[in-house]
Each structure stands twice: as C-alpha cells, then as structure tokens.
Amino acid sequence: MELSMEKAKALLETGIAEAQELIKEPSKVDEVLIQMENKLQEVPAIGETLSDLPLMISMVKGYITKEYTEVSSKVIATMVGAFLYLVKKKDVIPDSIPIIGMADDLGVLGLALKMCEPELAAFKAFRDGKR
Numbered sequence: 001m002e003l004s005m006e007k008a009k010a011l012l013e014t015g016i017a018e019a020q021e022l023i024k025e026p027s028k029v030d031e032v033l034i035q036m037e038n039k040l041q042e043v044p045a046i047g048e049t050l051s052d053l054p055l056m057i058s059m060v061k062g063y064i065t066k067e068y069t070e071v072s073s074k075v076i077a078t079m080v081g082a083f084l085y086l087v088k089k090k091d092v093i094p095d096s097i098p099i100i101g102m103a104d105d106l107g108v109l110g111l112a113l114k115m116c117e118p119e120l121a122a123f124k125a126f127r128d129g130k131r
Helices: 005-022 025-038 054-065 073-087 101-113 117-130
Strands: none
Touching: 005 101, 025 054, 025 073, 054 073, 054 101, 054 117, 073 101
C-alpha cells in the first residue's frame, strides 16, 4: 500500500482533531508521551536514546509549570540546550545527508541524556508515583 500525500494529510488531520481534544487534559498528554517513550524503544539502534526524549520534554514542562521543581536549573538548561540544537538548522552534519545527518543530533541528545540520567530517573519515579 502506497501512502500518497493526500492520504498522509487526511491521517494527520484526523490526528490533529484528536490532539485538540487531548491537549485540554495534561494527564492525557503525559500518557501519550509515555506511549511515545515505549514506542521509540522499539526503534533499532537509536531507539534507546530517543525513548527518553518524551520524558525529557515532560520533565521540562513540569519544571516550567512548577509541577516538578526537584531539579536544578542547570539540568533543565542542559535539556533545553539539546532541544535547541535539535531544532536549529545549524548542524555540524546537515540533516539532509541520509542516516549520517542525524548522527550529530543523536550525539548531542545522547550526551544530554547521560548528563541528566539521575535526574530523569528521579522525575520518572515522581511521575509514575502520581499515576
């Protein structure tokens, strides 16, 4: 089955409609982030690194909203710094180069994850305890 641009657009529009209702309840968004963590773990080779990305996002969101403040601002800055590198277009290796183009992004993200590992584990325990 081939996925045309029209079919992809229809699928995305369905997802957007569902998301607009979902984002009205932060706990449901957190559940989606947890599901994303689990799904990303299935991705060969890079899945282990990427699976903590939703957890990082959730932790930053919790810090900003003052729901979770048991972390230093330096740890939050490390995570946001990694996010900025991922979204900015000034990569060391351009993303347009297949496979290799993501290497620098994964390297920066992996380093940030390693630096923040204990704090992420503490946040995960906090989040899981709330459910």
